[in-house]
Amino acid sequence: xxxxxxxxxxxxxxxxxxxxxxxxxxxxxxxxxxxxxxxxxxxxxxxxxxxxxxxxxxxxxxxxxxxxxxxxxxxxxxxxxxxxxxxxxxxxxxxxxxxxxxxxxxxxxxxxxxxxxxxxxxxxxxxxxxxxxxxxxxxxxxxxxxxxxxxxxxxxxxxxxxxxxxxxxxxxxxxxxxxxxxxxxxxxxxxxxxxxxxxxxxxxxxxxxxxxxxxxxxxxxxxxxxxxxxxxxxxxxxxxxxxxxxxxxxxxxxxxxxxxxxxxxxxxxxxxxxxxxxxxxxxxxxxxxxxxxxxxxxxxxxxxxxxxxxxxxxxxxxxxxxxxxxxxxxxxxxxxxxxxxxxxxxxxxxxxxxxxxxxxxxxxxxxxxxxxxxxxxxxxxxxxxxxxxxxxxxxxxxxxxxxxxxxxxxxxxxxxxxxxxxxxxxxxxxxxxxxxxxxxxxxxxxxxxxxxxxxxxxxxxxxxxxxxxxxxxxxxxxxxxxxxxxxxxxxxxxxxxxxxxxxxxxxxxxxxxxxxxxxxxxxxxxxxxxxxxxxxxxxxxxxxxxxxxxxxxxxxxxxxxxxxxxxxxxxxxxxxxxxxxxxxxxxxxxxxxxxxxxxxxxxxx
Numbered sequence: 001x002x003x004x005x006x007x008x009x010x011x012x013x014x015x016x017x018x019x020x021x022x023x024x025x026x027x028x029x030x031x032x033x034x035x036x037x038x039x040x041x042x043x044x045x046x047x048x049x050x051x052x053x054x055x056x057x058x059x060x061x062x063x064x065x066x067x068x069x070x071x072x073x074x075x076x077x078x079x080x081x082x083x084x085x086x087x088x089x090x091x092x093x094x095x096x097x098x099x100x101x102x103x104x105x106x107x108x109x110x111x112x113x114x115x116x117x118x119x120x121x122x123x124x125x126x127x128x129x130x131x132x133x134x135x136x137x138x139x140x141x142x143x144x145x146x147x148x149x150x151x152x153x154x155x156x157x158x159x160x161x162x163x164x165x166x167x168x169x170x171x172x173x174x175x176x177x178x179x180x181x182x183x184x185x186x187x188x189x190x191x192x193x194x195x196x197x198x199x200x201x202x203x204x205x206x207x208x209x210x211x212x213x214x215x216x217x218x219x220x221x222x223x224x225x226x227x228x229x230x231x232x233x234x235x236x237x238x239x240x241x242x243x244x245x246x247x248x249x250x251x252x253x254x255x256x257x258x259x260x261x262x263x264x265x266x267x268x269x270x271x272x273x274x275x276x277x278x279x280x281x282x283x284x285x286x287x288x289x290x291x292x293x294x295x296x297x298x299x300x301x302x303x304x305x306x307x308x309x310x311x312x313x314x315x316x317x318x319x320x321x322x323x324x325x326x327x328x329x330x331x332x333x334x335x336x337x338x339x340x341x342x343x344x345x346x347x348x349x350x351x352x353x354x355x356x357x358x359x360x361x362x363x364x365x366x367x368x369x370x371x372x373x374x375x376x377x378x379x380x381x382x383x384x385x386x387x388x389x390x391x392x393x394x395x396x397x398x399x400x401x402x403x404x405x406x407x408x409x410x411x412x413x414x415x416x417x418x419x420x421x422x423x424x425x426x427x428x429x430x431x432x433x434x435x436x437x438x439x440x441x442x443x444x445x446x447x448x449x450x451x452x453x454x455x456x457x458x459x460x461x462x463x464x465x466x467x468x469x470x471x472x473x474x475x476x477x478x479x480x481x482x483x484x485x486x487x488x489x490x491x492x493x494x495x496x497x498x499x500x501x502x503x504x505x506x507x508x509x510x511x512x513x514x515x516x517x518x519x520x521x522x523x524x525x526x527x528x529x530x531x532x533x534x535x536x537x538x539x540x541x542x543x544x545x546x547x548x549x550x551x552x553x554x555x556x557x558x559x560x561x562x563x564x565x566x567x568x569x570x571x572x573x574x575x576x577x578x579x580x581x582x583x584x585x586x587x588x589x590x591x592x593x594x595x596x597x598x599x600x601x602x603x604x605x
Contacts, residue, residue: 034324041316063226065269068283068294070412071221071233076287077466079176082193082211085122085129090195090209092118098142099135099197099207112142119144128217132182134158134208147185156183167194167208176288178235178243180212190214191243218244224415231278231296236261238289251295254278264291286505403429409464425463428456438486443570444596447514447521448480454489458510461497468508469501475514482521483596485566491559492525492589500529500587516595520575523591532581541579560589567593 089095094114097103103111119131123144132143139152150156158164163177173196180192192212196205218235222228232247240261245251254277264270270282279301282293406429413421435453455473462469493510501508513524532540544560546568560577567576571594581587 038320041319064231064279064281064294064296065271065283066408067225067227068281068292070415071218071292071294072283072285073466074221075218075235075290075292076285078191078213078217079193079288080467081126081129082176082191082213085126085131086193086195086209086211089118089122089131089211090197094118095133095209096197098133100199101135101137101206116142128213130182130212132210132212134210136205136207141183143182145182145185148182150183153183158183163192163194167196168205170196173198173205178215178237178241180210182212188214191217215244219246222246224417226296226300227294230300231294234260234293234295236264236291236293243290260293264293405464406460409460413463421463425460428460432456432460435486443485444483445486446480447482447484450484450486450489451475451480451512451514453487454493454512457490458493465501465508468504468506469497470507470509472509472511475512476516479514479516479521481597484521484593485570488563488567488591488593489523489525491563492591495559496525496527496529496587496589500527503530517592519595521593521595524588525591526586526588528586531583531585531587532579533583537579537581544577544579563591567591 092115094111095118097107097111098115115133119133119142122131123129130144130148132141132148134141134153139154141148141150141153141156141158143149153159161179161181163175163180166177166179167175175194177192177194179189180194181187181189190212191214192210195209195211197207197209198205218233222233227233227246232250233244234242234246234251235244237243240257242257254275263272263274264282266284267282268284268286272278272280272282277298278295279298280293280295282291284291406425410422410425413425432453435449435456458469458471462471489512493512496510497508501510507528509528511524511526513526515522544564546561546565560579564576575592575594578590578592579587580590
């Protein structure tokens with residue numbers, strides 16, 4: 001008769017494999033560990049090799065996007081400098097007189113002298129910026145670069161230059177151009193902001209003020225980045241013309257301008273995938289409308305993949321070798337006392353993990369039992385520590401959530417070689433965490449320390465946002481000696497920056513006012529942000545005051561409400577936060593706490 005339950009082929013093959021292994025639990029355990037370990041290492045290596053390309057693509061595009069945004073931000077700062085330089089110069093009396101010609105023969109010397117002196121002073125302040133005055137009635141050019149001073153700019157071909165025709169035809173009188181060429185000193189195109197100076201009586205243009213800077217400023221931004229050797233930067237004007245190209249030869253070899261313009265279009269952010277040789281991504285300047293497109297060579301990425309895979313194979317080989325050695329040692333050390341170990345574990349289970357398991361041994365099993373005993377003790381201790389941690393977490397709900405942006409700023413400073421800035425950022429971040437640590441465990445601190453914590457936070461944000469962020473301090477000295485609960489001011493500033501500044505395109509002003517008002521200390525934190533609408537403001541006020549019922553309004557965060565609850569519990573309902581706002585203009589948060597001196601605060605604590 002045939003067997004009613006025949007074994008599957010796989011089971012038979014596995015049985016034959018075990019039959020060939022020398023008898024003994026040690027040998028079989030050794031072989032089993034080796035086989036499983038090798039399969040895991042090979043499988044993991046295969047999976048990692050398969051996903052390396054995708055991960056590298058994401059890392060590459062992320063790096064490109066970061067570099068493109070950094071280039072946009074830096075360029076916008078240069079454009080702002082050019083714009084401010086030209087606008088300020090246009091208000092100078094000597095320059096206005098030179099362009100209009102409303103001066104006497106005796107006064108002409110003074111006008112020319114003062115105008116030229118002003119141009120030179122501007123260049124000495126911004127060494128990379130040159131100022132030129134084009135006087136149309138005289139065909140005369142005055143420049144901060146003496147070489148470019150010319151008595152008849154027609155002979156220099158200025159009237160035939162593309163940039164000149166462009167500004168002549170422009171109705172606005174202000175143009176950012178990428179094709180400005182100095183009349184004499186250079187044939188290389190420069191970035192320039194051109195401001196037309198018009199006669200207020202007939203509205204004719206009497207001349208132009210030109211603030212220019214060499215295009216090498218963008219080349220300097222690429223130094224120290226992956227784009228310097230393995231990629232390039234392309235900048236397009238809103239009408240699709242090339243404003244800057246760090247590597248024209250490579251661009252023309254692999255791309256066409258029409259193709260890039262069609263693919264990128266007018267998008268604010270774009271990542272390209274069509275080209276087989278390059279990764280590329282674009283970022284649009286909101287101030288100028290120019291597109292910054294960064295390219296990196298895929299061969300560089302493939303080299304990184306090959307290097308990574310080689311290292312992975314090397315690690316896998318070493319891992320397998322160590323696995324074989326460890327498997328042999330493990331199988332010999334732990335098969336003999338395994339039954340004793342199981343017996344002791346069962347005894348521990350019966351005793352509900354009370355007491356300690358004792359075993360006189362000098363091998364690894366004894367170490368395992370010692371660890372098991374420590375685990376039982378640790379579990380019991382952790383039950384107590386967990387409750388304490390929950391209390392600490394509630395006390396520190398208002399912690400800084402800007403760590404990622406801070407590290408990105410530190411990374412950008414280090415890429416720019418600003419080691420002093422990196423040191424300052426790290427020092428301020430360290431001070432903030434030292435303040436958060438609160439080693440003495442006290443509830444209160446001095447307002448001076450609380451203000452110092454806020455100042456560190458705002459200084460870090462100023463590195464991130466640059467000149468966009470303006471901070472105004474107006475705190476009475478006598479306020480600083482008073483006491484306050486921790487983490488009251490900084491979360492309000494963080495809330496303002498998150499909900500106001502990051503939605504604004506222009507400059508952001510944040511003012512901190514601290515005064516004594518009778519028996520109270522009053523802080524007013526005010527911004528010039530977009531404000532809060534009339535429909536939303538009452539809901540926010542009710543949410544912060546806790547008048548929305550048992551649960552908080554999900555449209556708002558818990559930061560402001562947490563501050564209000566803490567102050568109300570400490571000092572009563574008459575203290576805490578009040579919020580005022582004018583939609584489209586400003587928002588102000590007032591913090592009111594009682595005046596506490598050192599003796600009073602000690603009793604309160």
